[in-house]
Amino acid sequence: MKSSxxxxxxxLPTALTALVMLLIFIGILxxxxxxxxxxxxxxxTIAHQLLSWDGRHYYxxxxxxxxxxxxxxxxxxxxxxxxxxxxxxxxxxMIRWITGSRAPIxxxxxxxxxxxxxxxxxxxxxxxxxxxxxxxxxTIFFALWPVSSFYVMGYPTGLIxxxxxxxxxxxxxxxxxxxxxxxxxxxxxxxxxxxxxxxLGLHRLVRWLAEPRKAAAIPGLVxxxxxCIWGILxxxxxxxxxxxxxxxxxxxxxxxxxxxxxxPRLSRLFEPDWYTQxxxxxxxxxxxxxxxxxxxxxxxxxxxxxxxxxxxxxxxxLVVLIGLIAATVSLSRRAPIFVLAGWTVFAGYLWFIxxxxxxxxxxxxxxxxxxxxxxxxxxxxxxxxxxxSYALGLGLSIVSIAEVAFAAxxxxxx
Numbered sequence: 001m002k003s004s005x006x007x008x009x010x011x012l013p014t015a016l017t018a019l020v021m022l023l024i025f026i027g028i029l030x031x032x033x034x035x036x037x038x039x040x041x042x043x044x045t046i047a048h049q050l051l052s053w054d055g056r057h058y059y060x061x062x063x064x065x066x067x068x069x070x071x072x073x074x075x076x077x078x079x080x081x082x083x084x085x086x087x088x089x090x091x092x093x094m095i096r097w098i099t100g101s102r103a104p105i106x107x108x109x110x111x112x113x114x115x116x117x118x119x120x121x122x123x124x125x126x127x128x129x130x131x132x133x134x135x136x137x138x139t140i141f142f143a144l145w146p147v148s149s150f151y152v153m154g155y156p157t158g159l160i161x162x163x164x165x166x167x168x169x170x171x172x173x174x175x176x177x178x179x180x181x182x183x184x185x186x187x188x189x190x191x192x193x194x195x196x197x198x199x200l201g202l203h204r205l206v207r208w209l210a211e212p213r214k215a216a217a218i219p220g221l222v223x224x225x226x227x228c229i230w231g232i233l234x235x236x237x238x239x240x241x242x243x244x245x246x247x248x249x250x251x252x253x254x255x256x257x258x259x260x261x262x263x264p265r266l267s268r269l270f271e272p273d274w275y276t277q278x279x280x281x282x283x284x285x286x287x288x289x290x291x292x293x294x295x296x297x298x299x300x301x302x303x304x305x306x307x308x309x310x311x312x313x314x315x316x317x318l319v320v321l322i323g324l325i326a327a328t329v330s331l332s333r334r335a336p337i338f339v340l341a342g343w344t345v346f347a348g349y350l351w352f353i354x355x356x357x358x359x360x361x362x363x364x365x366x367x368x369x370x371x372x373x374x375x376x377x378x379x380x381x382x383x384x385x386x387x388x389s390y391a392l393g394l395g396l397s398i399v400s401i402a403e404v405a406f407a408a409x410x411x412x413x414x
Contacts, residue, residue, distance in 0.1 A: 012136055013123040016143035017116050023397055024112075024148050027404025034405070036301045041410025047104035050407060055154025057081045059107055061089035062096060068243040068252070076255055082243070083252040086235055087189040088156035107154040114158030115151030119143045121162050125169035126375060129335040131382070137389060138378030141323075142371070144396040146312070146364050149407040157365060160190045164341070164369050171200055172335045180227040188231025192369045195348035197228045199341035275314065282310030305411045312399060313414055316363040319392075320346065322380070323373030330379040331372065342372030362414045364403075 028046060040052045051059050061081050072078040088111075095106050122142040126135040150157040163186030171179035183200060186193030204224070208217055226233070236246040245251070285307030293300040324342050331339050349366050367373070381389040407413045 010123060012139055013120045013143070016119055016139065019397075020116070020119070020143055020148055020151075020400075023400045024152055024404050027148070027401045028152075028408045030401065031405035031408025031410075035409035035411075036297050038305065038406070038410030038412075039298065039302050040412065045104070046408060047108050049410060050108055050153045051104050052410060053153060053407075053412070054084070055107065055111075057084050058088050058092060058154050058156075059104060061086075062092040062107070063102060066242065068239070068245070068248045070243075070245065070248070070251075079255045080252045082239065082248050083255070085156075085187075085189050085191070085231075085249075086238075087185065087231070088154075088159060091159075092154075104154075108152050111154050111156070111158060112151045114156070114162065115148070116158070118158045118161040118165065121165045122371070122374065125165050126378065128169060129172060129331070129338070130375060130378065133382050134330075134375070134378045136378070137381040138374045140393055141377045141381075141396065142374040144393055144400060145368055145374070146316075146396055146399040146403050147368055148400045149403040149413045150365055152404065153407055153413075155365075156189050157368070160186060160192060160369055161371065163189060163193060164196055164371055167196060167200070168335075168338050168341055168371070171203070171337045176204070176224060177227065180224050183228045184230035186231065187229050187233075188235055191232075192345060192348065192366070194229070194232065195344040196341045196369070199337065199344040200228055201225055202344075203337050203340055275317070278310055279314045282307040282314070285310070302411065305406055308402070309406075309412070309414050312403075313363040316367065319377075320363070320367050320370065320373050323376035324370065325376065326380040327372040327376030329376075331375055335375070338372040338375060342370040345370040364399075364414055 032046065032049075042049050042052050057079070061084060066082050066086075068080060068082045069078075072080075091110060092107050095110055096102055099106060119139065119142065123135065123139040126138040130138060147157055163182050167179050167182035167186060169179075170176075170182060179200065183193060183197050187197060204221060208214060208221060211217060235249065239248045240246040285303050287307075289300040289303030289305075289307065291300075292303070324339075324346060327339050327342060346367065349363070349370075352366065377392070403413050
């Protein structure tokens with residue numbers, strides 16, 4: 001047992017955990033005592049403030065359970081909790097049952113604990129498929145990726161990445177049923193995992209086509225495929241019995257933005273000018289905020305912050321692409337499933353910005369599950385001058401502080 005524990009509690013992820021905690025602490029101090037209150041700033045404790053976005057929906061589910069009103073279910077702005085997958089609320093309820101308390105701080109601590117655990121998981125699995133130096137850099141970039149705010153906002157971000165990391169690690173090692181179990185758990189945590197399940201299925205399909213006795217393997221493959229998506233299947237069965245609509249969660253997503261004309265939205269993904277327009281829009285928002293800074297501080301701060309978020313998303317997309325391309329070059333032979341899953345998650349994100357009115361927003365959080373990007377950056381860091389890697393790590397740390405500060409100050413974060 002001692003050797004097993006020491007295998008996990010290595011100095012690097014422990015030091016990175018301490019660093020992430022420090023970044024979060026600094027961010028909270030800046031958000032509470034330096035930034036002017038944002039548009040979503042709430043009275044009460046810092047825990048109440050941090051749960052002001054999606055975390056409040058998980059908190060509601062933990063307290064009252066799921067509800068669904070089909071009469072307003074597809075109207076923009078009419079948010080309903082059925083959109084949010086059940087594993088995180090179940091864990092929140094377990095903590096409530098153990099402690100006997102519904103205090104919001106418990107949700108914050110649970111998400112923070114899962115986020116920290118994901119750092120150790122990334123370190124453990126990356127060492128199994130990469131050299132020691134590559135794995136170290138991979139863990140560093142993963143830990144410093146600017147989603148620290150979501151570790152303290154009641155989101156299942158850490159849980160999602162844990163499921164993905166162990167799922168892909170087991171699949172790469174040939175432990176397919178264990179991988180499927182992790183994948184199934186992930187599909188009950190967030191819709192992102194469906195794209196990982198697609199990658200697993202595609203990889204197994206290619207291997208099946210090369211087998212001599214194809215027919216004999218079909219029942220096992222079908223059963224394995226069901227296990228890969230058991231979480232979302234169970235969630236849909238629950239909705240069918242409770243609300244007489246297994247797709248209520250999908251319909252509820254319309255409240256966050258409708259689907260504009262598909263053709264123009266798809267074609268602009270291949271237009272470089274559109275990406276520069278996103279950054280230019282951010283500059284205009286910052287300029288507008290500076291222009292009204294003395295007349296309306298709150299509106300100015302929100303405008304500046306939203307412009308900064310556009311820049312963060314534009315920069316993040318570039319870093320993600322570099323990481324995935326590097327992973328494709330370095331891991332296609334060593335760990336092909338990581339690469340395949342990274343690109344399917346990226347494709348899922350592109351579908352998100354094609355089929356909603358969100359434009360290129362939420363890139364850091366929604367693209368973090370493409371964990372191959374961190375492996376690609378880790379490999380790249382062993383080939384390039386170290387100052388470039390240090391600069392990237394410093395930049396990610398600064399953005400992480402900013403994101404936590406925005407969350408603590410009542411601003412929308414990505």
